[in-house]
Amino acid sequence: MGSEVFSTTEIVPTGKDILSLITAANGKPGYLNCDDGTSCSAPVVSGIVGMMLSENPKLTPAQVKKILVSNVAKFPIIQDRPIGAGIVNAYKAVTAARLLRIDATKYPGLPPTE
Numbered sequence: 001m002g003s004e005v006f007s008t009t010e011i012v013p014t015g016k017d018i019l020s021l022i023t024a025a026n027g028k029p030g031y032l033n034c035d036d037g038t039s040c041s042a043p044v045v046s047g048i049v050g051m052m053l054s055e056n057p058k059l060t061p062a063q064v065k066k067i068l069v070s071n072v073a074k075f076p077i078i079q080d081r082p083i084g085a086g087i088v089n090a091y092k093a094v095t096a097a098r099l100l101r102i103d104a105t106k107y108p109g110l111p112p113t114e
Contacts, residue, residue, distance in 0.1 A: 011045070011068055011069055011072055011085055011086065011087070011088045018035055018036065018040035018041075018044075020032070020033050020035060020040065021033075044088070045068070045088060047090075048068070048088060048090045048093055048094070049064055049068075051090065051093075051094045051097075052064060052067065052093055052094055052096075052097035053097070055094055055097045055098040055101060056097040056098060056100055056101035058101070059097060059100070063100070064097075067093050067096045067097055067100070068088060068093055069085045070085075070096070071089050071092035071093045071095075071096050072085045072086030072087055072088060072089055072092075073086050073087040073089050074086045075087070
């Protein structure tokens with residue numbers, strides 16, 4: 001996952017024009033807000049990881065990262081501009097976590113979790 005600390009971005013979650021609910025406070029009603037950036041994309045990846053762990057609670061952090069990076073929608077190739085593995089794919093990541101729990105031979109490269 002990318003950040004200003006690391007030199008490359010490994011995966012990119014949705015992070016543009018995310019609709020969120022701002023709760024009511026100080027007598028003001030709640031409202032919908034459209035926002036961008038890591039404040040919006042980090043919860044997307046966190047939710048995907050939560051779904052992966054619900055399918056396979058024995059996943060290690062290294063396995064979670066490998067599954068996320070290995071199951072992305074690839075970016076188009078741009079000459080001289082490395083931009084990482086691709087766009088995170090929740091369906092593929094959760095399915096891979098489930099397959100690893102059921103039958104590690106269906107997901108080569110990762111050790112079984114049971």
